[in-house]
Amino acid sequence: MTREREMVPEAEFRSYYGQPVIKPPVWHEPHMPTYLYLGGLSGASSVMGAAARLSGYGRLARTAGVTAALGATAGAVFLVAELGRPERFLNMLRVFKPTSPMSMGSWILAVHSGLTAVAAASEVAGARPVSRPAVARPAFRVTGARPASRPAARPVSRVAGYLPSAVAAVLPLAGGAASLIAGVATGPLMATYTAVLLADTAVPAWHEAHRELPFMFAGSALASAGAAGMLATPRAEAGPARAVAVLGAAVETAAGAVLERRLGLAGEPYHQGKAGRRMRAARVLTAGGGLLATVAGRSRALTALSGLALTAGSLLVRFGVLEAGRASAADPKYTVVPQRRRLAAGEPASLPPPARTWP
Amino acid sequence: MTERMGFFTDTSVCIGCKACEVACKEWNDVPDDGFVFRATSYDNTGSLGASTWRHVAFIEELSRVPAGPGQSGDGGSEGIEGWLMSSDVCKHCTHAACLDVCPTGALFRTEFGTVVVQADVCNGCGYCVPACPYGVIDRRERDGRAFKCTMCYDRQLGGLEPACAKACPTDSIQFGPLEELRTRAEERVERLHEEGRPQARLYGASPGDGVGGAGAFFLLLADPEVYGLPPDPVVTTRDLPTMWRWAAGAALSLVGAVAVSFLGRG
Ligand code: SF4
Ligand code: SF4
Numbered sequence: 001m002t003r004e005r006e007m008v009p010e011a012e013f014r015s016y017y018g019q020p021v022i023k024p025p026v027w028h029e030p031h032m033p034t035y036l037y038l039g040g041l042s043g044a045s046s047v048m049g050a051a052a053r054l055s056g057y058g059r060l061a062r063t064a065g066v067t068a069a070l071g072a073t074a075g076a077v078f079l080v081a082e083l084g085r086p087e088r089f090l091n092m093l094r095v096f097k098p099t100s101p102m103s104m105g106s107w108i109l110a111v112h113s114g115l116t117a118v119a120a121a122s123e124v125a126g127a128r129p130v131s132r133p134a135v136a137r138p139a140f141r142v143t144g145a146r147p148a149s150r151p152a153a154r155p156v157s158r159v160a161g162y163l164p165s166a167v168a169a170v171l172p173l174a175g176g177a178a179s180l181i182a183g184v185a186t187g188p189l190m191a192t193y194t195a196v197l198l199a200d201t202a203v204p205a206w207h208e209a210h211r212e213l214p215f216m217f218a219g220s221a222l223a224s225a226g227a228a229g230m231l232a233t234p235r236a237e238a239g240p241a242r243a244v245a246v247l248g249a250a251v252e253t254a255a256g257a258v259l260e261r262r263l264g265l266a267g268e269p270y271h272q273g274k275a276g277r278r279m280r281a282a283r284v285l286t287a288g289g290g291l292l293a294t295v296a297g298r299s300r301a302l303t304a305l306s307g308l309a310l311t312a313g314s315l316l317v318r319f320g321v322l323e324a325g326r327a328s329a330a331d332p333k334y335t336v337v338p339q340r341r342r343l344a345a346g347e348p349a350s351l352p353p354p355a356r357t358w359p
Numbered sequence: 360m361t362e363r364m365g366f367f368t369d370t371s372v373c374i375g376c377k378a379c380e381v382a383c384k385e386w387n388d389v390p391d392d393g394f395v396f397r398a399t400s401y402d403n404t405g406s407l408g409a410s411t412w413r414h415v416a417f418i419e420e421l422s423r424v425p426a427g428p429g430q431s432g433d434g435g436s437e438g439i440e441g442w443l444m445s446s447d448v449c450k451h452c453t454h455a456a457c458l459d460v461c462p463t464g465a466l467f468r469t470e471f472g473t474v475v476v477q478a479d480v481c482n483g484c485g486y487c488v489p490a491c492p493y494g495v496i497d498r499r500e501r502d503g504r505a506f507k508c509t510m511c512y513d514r515q516l517g518g519l520e521p522a523c524a525k526a527c528p529t530d531s532i533q534f535g536p537l538e539e540l541r542t543r544a545e546e547r548v549e550r551l552h553e554e555g556r557p558q559a560r561l562y563g564a565s566p567g568d569g570v571g572g573a574g575a576f577f578l579l580l581a582d583p584e585v586y587g588l589p590p591d592p593v594v595t596t597r598d599l600p601t602m603w604r605w606a607a608g609a610a611l612s613l614v615g616a617v618a619v620s621f622l623g624r625g
Contacts, residue, residue: 016416016587017399019406022494026485047614051621084483084503091463091482099596102486103462188610195609196602200460200595201489207595210602214609222616243620251616329489336584339591349569349593351454 013340015332022202024329025322027082033318035078036194039109040221040314041228042071043190046116048225048244049123050183053176060241062123063232064225065179068187069120072113079109101197108193112186115178122175125163191221198325204335205328206321208266212259213321219255220314222248223286227310230293230303238303242293245310249290252317256283266334269327270320278320285313363472364515365537366524366575367544370445370586371551371559373531379413379446380404382526386511387412390499406587407447409499412508413523416586418443445586446523446532449474449495449508450563451574454594457487457496457507465505472537473510473574481505492570492592510534510575537574544578556580562588569593 015021025032049064080089093110097103163171195217199210206213226245230238256279260267270279289309296302328334342348383389392410397403400417407414420440451473458466458474465481468474476487476496483503487496496507511521519525524534533540541564551559558580563573569592583590 014582014585016418016585017397017402019587020494021584021587021589022492023408023488023497025489026498026500044613044617047617048620051617055621057621082484084485084498084500084505085481088463088480088482091465091480092484094480095462095464097462097464099459099599100462100486101599101602102460102484106462184614188613189606191613192606192610196599196606197486199602200599201486202456202492202494202592202595203489206489207598210598211605214602214606215612218609218613222613226620240620244617247616247620251612325489332584332587335589339589340584343591349591349597350567351569351571351594351597 013333013336015336019332020330021332021335022329024326025201025203027322029319029322031078031082033315033322035075035082036217036318036321037220037224037315038071038075038078039194040191040217040318041224042068042075042112042116043187043192044218044221044225044244044248045071045228046112046119046179046182046187046190047184048229048241049119050179050187052240053179055240057237057240059237060229060233061179064229064241065116065120065123067225067228067232068182069113069116072109072116072190076109076113101193101200105193105197108186108189112182112190115182115186118171119175119179119182122171122178125168125171126175188218192218198321201325202335203325203329204266204338205263205269205324208263208338209259212255212262215255216252216259216317216321219248219250219252220286220317223252223290223310224248224314226293227289227307227314231307235297235300235303242297242303245293245306246290249286249293249310249313252314253283253287253290256317265337266328269324269331269334273327275320275323275327278316278323282313282316282320285309285316287313289313362536362538363574364510364535365451365472365540365573366448366510366521367533367535367540367578368446368448368575369531369533369544369547369578370443371547371556371578371580372529373415373444373446374529375401375415375417375442375444376528377415378526378528379523379532380411380415382522383413383508386514386522387509389506390501407449407493407495407497407507409497409502409506412448412506414447416443416445416447418445418581418585420581443580443585445577445579446527447586447588448523448575449510450493450570450576451508451510452594453566453571453574454596455570456490456492456594456596459594459596460486460490462486469512469515471510471512471515473512473515475509475512476505476507478504478506490595492589492594541576544576547578551578569597 045064046068049061052061080086092106192214195213198206222244226241229241269275289306292306296306389410402417404411404414455474463480463482465477481504485498487505496505498505520534524532548559562579562583563576566572
């Protein structure tokens with residue numbers, strides 16, 4: 001290449017026989033996208049579960065708590081299955097490494113699984129036939145104001161009867177605390193750290209989307225948790241779940257729209273080919289499911305339809321994002337052209353010189 | 360052992376013999392990477408990967424490309440004008456994304472300033488693979504773990520130079536203290552410029568670039584992307600604080616959305 005040629009403004013870009021510059025992610029389907037979905041579902045469900053506990057929605061608290069625990073457990077199974085050497089999973093916990101979102105993520109997942117398991121256990125142990133759904137406006141207290149319609153005397157549940165008395169005594173307290181911590185700390189992180197996990201790579205479609213992906217994933221997590229809540233809770237207690245689902249669908253849809261508008265070239269893979277088809281289908285399902293949730297109030301069938309659409313949309317968006325990342329890694333254009341432009345604009349990527357020399 | 364060691368690959372003298380590829384496979388006992396005929400050039404290994412730690416790229420320079428001095432080419436005739444050859448390798452970055460993101464500590468910085476995977480720790484999570492801005496490290500699917508060039512850590516410990524540098528018949532691959540190599544490389548570029556080859560440039564030699572300077576750098580005779588190299592790579596963890604801030608914003612919004620959903624009812 002001579003100087004003269006370099007002066008020609010990016011009419012064409014060159015590559016080595018069209019081969020990719022970076023390696024595509026090795027993560028598989030359905031493992032990785034399913035893990036992303038389950039992690040989001042579990043994270044947002046734990047937030048919803050804590051809020052339901054605090055405000056006296058007993059049935060919803062139980063559903064959300066159990067969903068959070070099951071999601072975290074099933075998610076961990078998918079994550080471990082994704083490893084090249086699953087038997088070495090615990091090597092993740094031999095270091096605590098803030099520069100690695102995967103390291104932070106495995107700690108978040110480990111703590112979150114534990115917390116949600118305790119919270120769910122206390123919910124199940126305390127489970128009792130629900131007489132009437134909450135109707136009175138609940139107060140926000142940690143102990144949870146029970147709606148006045150509930151019987152004052154608390155029947156001992158069948159499950160609790162089998163527990164050692166010490167455990168049965170401690171469990172409600174531990175469960176409340178675990179639910180609260182999961183709800184305000186690990187849950188929100190579970191639902192969003194996976195966006196950092198993807199963005200902290202050289203994959204252009206992921207790296208450039210590091211602002212939108214967390215919101216997309218948070219929205220999607222809310223939508224999926226709301227959907228699960230709607231599907232598994234009696235209608236009278238499912239109101240907040242429906243609101244969560246609607247807000248989640250709105251956030252996901254908005255973040256997706258911003259992403260496509262802002263990203264330019266790096267955003268191309270999100271609307272082309274297989275990834276594009278998945279993203280479009282996900283958007284239709286999520287937006288449709290969200291809209292349906294706002295009007296489904298009276299109908300059990302519409303609620304079910306809405307919940308299923310939201311679940312499918314939430315799952316599909318993860319498959320779409322994974323595929324967009326693969327496509328953007330496979331085409332050298334997405335790596336080379338932006339870097340060339342940066343150089344042409346006289347803004348080379350530069351870092352401070354190394355802080356240390358080697359001993 | 361107090362100096363950072365490195366590779367200087369001078370592609371202007373590479374003859375494409377692939378002695379480095381073979382020597383690397385031999386010494387490090389690297390398995391085959393599938394017998395694929397690519398039908399693009401004399402390159403049959405294609406790219407760096409879990410089982411290709413040195414890769415010789417072959418680029419056909421067609422006659423529409425202006426000929427270098429001493430070559431007769433009028434730019435009008437078809438055919439191969441010449442070859443560009445370059446032996447690629449892991450860059451052993453100063454700010455190595457692979458090392459930053461590895462969640463098990465399998466990737467570590469050696470006393471020679473190089474980046475090495477410990478095979479007995481790696482659990483094959485595959486995170487290092489898309490993190491590397493040069494597309495170097497990869498997971499060996501049959502094995503499940505990630506592999507890449509170690510700059511012959513074992514040989515260095517024994518005071519030997521890496522196998523590829525040892526085997527290179529033209530000294531295209533040079534091994535030594537990084538600072539010394541950088542000085543030598545700059546002199547070499549100057550000489551090539553004087554000889555009328557203005558296209559010669561160093562790649563990865565600047566300690567201030569997007570990866571803080573590479574421990575393995577190159578003298579190239581064309582734009583990096585021609586060789587399959589990124590023109591201006593950057594370690595992705597540079598933006599990690601920003602990413603966490605956006606994620607924290609999203610996490611707070613999530614909690615807010617749930618709170619709103621419950622407050623509005625009852
Ligand atoms: S080139 Fe890639 S694999 Fe090699 S040290 Fe740099 S980031 Fe790691
Ligand atoms: S695949 Fe191995 S070396 Fe690569 S990041 Fe995971 S544990 Fe580390």
